[in-house]
Amino acid sequence: MNNQELRHYANEIRKSAVTAVYTAHSGHPGGSLSCVDILTYLYFEEMHIDPKNPADPDRDRFVLSKGHVTPALYGTMAHRGYFPLEELKTFRQLGTRLHGHPSMRYLPGLDMSTGSLGQGMATAVGMALAGKVQKKDYRVYTVIGDGESQEGEIWEAAMFAAAKKLDNLTVILDYNGLQIDGTIAEVNDPQPFDKKFEAFGFHVVVADGHDFDSLRAAFEEARKTKGQPTVILAKTVKGKGVSFMENQAGWHGKSPNEEQYRQAMEELERAGEANE
Numbered sequence: 001m002n003n004q005e006l007r008h009y010a011n012e013i014r015k016s017a018v019t020a021v022y023t024a025h026s027g028h029p030g031g032s033l034s035c036v037d038i039l040t041y042l043y044f045e046e047m048h049i050d051p052k053n054p055a056d057p058d059r060d061r062f063v064l065s066k067g068h069v070t071p072a073l074y075g076t077m078a079h080r081g082y083f084p085l086e087e088l089k090t091f092r093q094l095g096t097r098l099h100g101h102p103s104m105r106y107l108p109g110l111d112m113s114t115g116s117l118g119q120g121m122a123t124a125v126g127m128a129l130a131g132k133v134q135k136k137d138y139r140v141y142t143v144i145g146d147g148e149s150q151e152g153e154i155w156e157a158a159m160f161a162a163a164k165k166l167d168n169l170t171v172i173l174d175y176n177g178l179q180i181d182g183t184i185a186e187v188n189d190p191q192p193f194d195k196k197f198e199a200f201g202f203h204v205v206v207a208d209g210h211d212f213d214s215l216r217a218a219f220e221e222a223r224k225t226k227g228q229p230t231v232i233l234a235k236t237v238k239g240k241g242v243s244f245m246e247n248q249a250g251w252h253g254k255s256p257n258e259e260q261y262r263q264a265m266e267e268l269e270r271a272g273e274a275n276e
Helices: 003-024 029-046 070-080 085-090 119-133 152-163 184-188 193-199 212-224 258-275
Strands: 061-064 140-145 169-175 203-208 230-235
Touching: 003 029, 003 070, 003 085, 003 212, 003 258, 029 070, 029 140, 029 169, 029 212, 061 119, 070 085, 119 140, 119 152, 119 169, 152 169, 193 203, 193 230, 203 212, 212 230
Parallel strands: 061 140, 140 169, 169 230, 203 230
Antiparallel strands: none
16 A cells, blocks of 8 residues: 555544544544554554454454554544444444443454553563464554553563564554653653663664654564564654644543534645645
């Protein structure tokens, strides 16, 4: 898939994510919008998956460790064909399959239920180890947050992954610099990420999380790296694509009002037209 097509899907997924949060009157738009391009590349280009056979034992696995950004994940999965786009309107509604945090019990295509920060990465490490033990060729991907990286479990998982030489594991850090209470530097600074992950035994790649050429090169490097897991430090903008949400910690977890929703959709419509 070429970059123009990827940008098209990413923009549509952003519209879906904003609409889901607006319709539900709750959700996490900021961190969803920052990781849309990453998820778009994973689901439409990188991962070996088949929406018509979501339980394929040889599929690549994906774990959303920062599990609160389901508006981005559900939008990506719907556009990839896992379920109808119309179902996105049921986000966080009574009886929906699209919970605020992903639940593999209800939605085929989800490889893990997540929400408790730090645990998703640990689960992904377990999946990667299982692949090695079973001599499978599948790869495992997990998206973690930079604020989430303040959790000790992230580093326990990193230590184990490197100790077991899990080169079938790629961790993508959504590096937008913000969390619910402000900047990561102000709250509890987990930086420098590159030196920390290197010290834990990871191969480190730095990428622009909104540039598909940069992401393509990063994932290619991860696949070629042998004997150790890879982390991609993907520099992103929280709220990417909606001007009044960009780089604003206050948009971590709230829904837009009608006027804000209209403005967001107009901006995203213009972005889509510019990509054509």
